[in-house]
Amino acid sequence: MPTRTKTVLIWLLTFTVMLIICMPGLWIILSAFRTNGEILTKPAIWIPQNLTLDNFRAIFGFGENVIGVPVSSYFRNSLVISVTSTFLALLIGMTGGYAFARYQFPGKSSTFLWLMLSRTVPGIALSLPIFIIWSRLGIIDTKFGVILVYTAINVPFTVWLTEGFFRQVPNDLNEAAQIDGCTRWQAFWKIEFPLAKSGIASAGIFAFLTSWNEYALASQLTRSTDSKTLPVGLMDFTAQFTIDWAGMCAMAVIIIIPALILTFLVQKHLIAGLTFGGVKG
Amino acid sequence: MAEVKLTNVVKRYGSVEVVHGIDLEIAHNEFVVLVGPSGCGKSTTLRMIAGLEEISDGEIKIGETVVNNLPPRKRNISMVFQNYALYPHMTVSENLGFSLKIAGKSGAEISAAVANAAEILGLGDLLERTPAELSGGQRQRVAMGRAIVRHPDVFLFDEPLSNLDAKLRTQMRVEIKKLHQKIKTTIVYVTHDQVEAMTLADRIVIMKDGHIVQVGTPLDVFERPVDTFVAAFIGSPPMNLINGHIEADHVVFSDGNRLPVPPDFTGKLADGRQVVFGFRADVLMPKGHTLAESGVVTDLDLKIDFAEPLGSESILLSTLGGKEIQARMHNPRPVNEGEVLTCELHLEKCHIFDASSTKNLRE
Numbered sequence: 001m002p003t004r005t006k007t008v009l010i011w012l013l014t015f016t017v018m019l020i021i022c023m024p025g026l027w028i029i030l031s032a033f034r035t036n037g038e039i040l041t042k043p044a045i046w047i048p049q050n051l052t053l054d055n056f057r058a059i060f061g062f063g064e065n066v067i068g069v070p071v072s073s074y075f076r077n078s079l080v081i082s083v084t085s086t087f088l089a090l091l092i093g094m095t096g097g098y099a100f101a102r103y104q105f106p107g108k109s110s111t112f113l114w115l116m117l118s119r120t121v122p123g124i125a126l127s128l129p130i131f132i133i134w135s136r137l138g139i140i141d142t143k144f145g146v147i148l149v150y151t152a153i154n155v156p157f158t159v160w161l162t163e164g165f166f167r168q169v170p171n172d173l174n175e176a177a178q179i180d181g182c183t184r185w186q187a188f189w190k191i192e193f194p195l196a197k198s199g200i201a202s203a204g205i206f207a208f209l210t211s212w213n214e215y216a217l218a219s220q221l222t223r224s225t226d227s228k229t230l231p232v233g234l235m236d237f238t239a240q241f242t243i244d245w246a247g248m249c250a251m252a253v254i255i256i257i258p259a260l261i262l263t264f265l266v267q268k269h270l271i272a273g274l275t276f277g278g279v280k281g
Numbered sequence: 282m283a284e285v286k287l288t289n290v291v292k293r294y295g296s297v298e299v300v301h302g303i304d305l306e307i308a309h310n311e312f313v314v315l316v317g318p319s320g321c322g323k324s325t326t327l328r329m330i331a332g333l334e335e336i337s338d339g340e341i342k343i344g345e346t347v348v349n350n351l352p353p354r355k356r357n358i359s360m361v362f363q364n365y366a367l368y369p370h371m372t373v374s375e376n377l378g379f380s381l382k383i384a385g386k387s388g389a390e391i392s393a394a395v396a397n398a399a400e401i402l403g404l405g406d407l408l409e410r411t412p413a414e415l416s417g418g419q420r421q422r423v424a425m426g427r428a429i430v431r432h433p434d435v436f437l438f439d440e441p442l443s444n445l446d447a448k449l450r451t452q453m454r455v456e457i458k459k460l461h462q463k464i465k466t467t468i469v470y471v472t473h474d475q476v477e478a479m480t481l482a483d484r485i486v487i488m489k490d491g492h493i494v495q496v497g498t499p500l501d502v503f504e505r506p507v508d509t510f511v512a513a514f515i516g517s518p519p520m521n522l523i524n525g526h527i528e529a530d531h532v533v534f535s536d537g538n539r540l541p542v543p544p545d546f547t548g549k550l551a552d553g554r555q556v557v558f559g560f561r562a563d564v565l566m567p568k569g570h571t572l573a574e575s576g577v578v579t580d581l582d583l584k585i586d587f588a589e590p591l592g593s594e595s596i597l598l599s600t601l602g603g604k605e606i607q608a609r610m611h612n613p614r615p616v617n618e619g620e621v622l623t624c625e626l627h628l629e630k631c632h633i634f635d636a637s638s639t640k641n642l643r644e
């Protein structure tokens with residue numbers, strides 16, 4: 001087969017696969033700009049007739065039909081919870097990853113294995129025990145409670161990812177830095193941290209996205225406007241007999257945007273992080 | 282600038298002892314090379330001096346200070362690593378200036394010191410490059426530059442040339458020697474390559490299995506090896522070592538050949554004693570192809586198995602006492618395989634080692 005035809009075929013195939021994967025997402029974005037009437041019409045109207053920003057106006061409280069969903073509170077909760085838990089997970093996970101990469105200690109490999117195995121437990125299986133413990137502790141329906149859970153979920157993955165990156169940084173470098181006058185701590189911050197930062201950045205974005213998008217546990221652990229996150233808030237659009245699809249889609253778009261922006265910002269690191277192309281030289 | 286003194290230094294990893302109580306004194310401005318086969322504890326010893334490994338027992342002094350418990354940064358040493366260990370995210374000039382920056386020196390001071398080091402090592406054009414953009418030899422030079430900017434008391438090198446190709450290695454060896462003459466600092470240099478050791482060292486420390494076997498100038502260890510290990514390790518080609526036993530002031534080999542003992546051993550060795558007779562290729566030369574040298578000489582007829590012409594000389598391979606031996610032929614002529622040549626052996630330069638302890642009986 002001539003390479004030209006091959007390229008075209010590969011592109012076509014990729015495009016089709018991507019279209020199938022992205023279809024639901026695209027449909028949500030499209031629906032965010034349509035009216036409930038148009039969304040629910042049967043047979044479906046594929047090409048939108050009239051696009052509108054009314055759904056967003058409604059969410060943010062402008063326009064004639066204001067909806068009763070406190071999106072800005074949810075947004076704030078989501079932001080506080082995701083940022084804090086990501087920060088904590090990075091701090092703990094990075095320290096752990098560094099220790100696993102650099103130090104020998106008894107039970108090292110089995111500890112590492114158990115840490116990774118904890119990822120095999122579906123989060124939802126933990127929801128009941130967590131719910132019971134959290135309610136005894138009185139941290140049900142608080143941001144703190146959710147932050148704690150998300151931090152715990154994210155730490156193993158962060159450890160795993162950063163461990164790989166720190167292991168790639170030759171130990172010689174930190175020794176050279178110590179000889180050059182650094183304390184162990186300075187050697188870490190000035191040499192090893194910058195060299196592993198792709199890995200740390202990608203661990204960070206993964207942790208953030210996990211927290212930002214998590215629904216199952218948050219729906220159990222949060223109740224009020226003070227702690228509900230955006231994904232949980234989506235359910236506010238369902239009433240007993242009706243679902244406001246247009247509003248829900250508009251809010252979904254609002255949820256997607258920050259994640260999208262963040263992903264683009266750290267794209268460079270993310271690729272390095274995923275391909276483990278970290279440090280050479 | 283300082284002496285380094287190791288007293289009964291021991292290193293254990295868990296229950297395994299890898300360095301067994303070594304004593305070593307290194308003088309101010311001396312260039313000392315630790316040499317030995319791989320795994321004998323050279324790097325471990327160097328890293329203990331650097332403070333990168335804790336010492337399990339004993340004492341290390343740099344200058345007047347016992348440094349046992351001092352971290353590397355307080356020892357005023359610098360080190361060149363086998364893999365250079367340049368900081369990949371910094372330019373050459375940042376690499377060179379890093380230690381001074383950590384020490385809180387001013388920008389002007391740093392750039393002056395960096396410029397000076399770059400000048401000494403010919404790095405001027407490379408200052409803005411990153412390590413990834415340098416060749417092996419250039420990285421090596423930057424690593425040395427990084428070590429000299431701080432004017433350390435002691436310079437440590439761990440096999441710095443082993444990642445370079447043969448030609449570059451020879452070139453850098455000369456540069457290191459010149460560098461030492463220029464900056465006059467105590468140097469401890471680790472290598473497994475005896476040629477490097479011989480060419481660089483003021484004094485060679487030969488190590489084996491975590492022990493120091495011999496310490497001496499290159500000439501010392503070459504001419505007066507304390508045992509068969511040193512004799513075989515130092516010098517190229519290695520010393521010929523042939524097992525035999527004493528009979529009436531002669532060493533008798535398994536194939537019935539016999540050679541007189543060196544003059545200073547006459548009458549000193551009991552009959553029947555098991556020994557190893559040792560001599561270098563340089564003291565066994567075919568008649569007519571010797572360097573004019575007087576002394577006690579004995580003749581030996583050797584069937585030549587093979588000749589390696591090296592230009593101004595040839596190495597002849599033959600067999601004696603069941604061992605392959607090497608002789609040196611100056612102003613060589615072509616030699617046929619199987620040809621029998623009468624060779625002169627300079628007996629004063631021969632060694633007798635005890636067969637069981639392997640010690641040189643002359644010591």
Ligand SMILES: Nc1ncnc2c1ncn2[C@@H]1O[C@H](COP(=O)(O)OP(=O)(O)O)[C@@H](O)[C@H]1O
Pocket residue numbers: 294299317318319320321322323324325326
């Ligand atoms: N971290 C370590 N743990 C256990 N054994 C070690 C460690 N580092 C070195 N050794 C052992 O110590 C011995 C000396 O090693 P080293 O000093 O690196 O030898 P070399 O002379 O080749 O530099 C070797 O047998 C090596 O296996």
Ligand SMILES: [Mg+2]
Pocket residue numbers: 323324325440
């Ligand atoms: Mg070594």
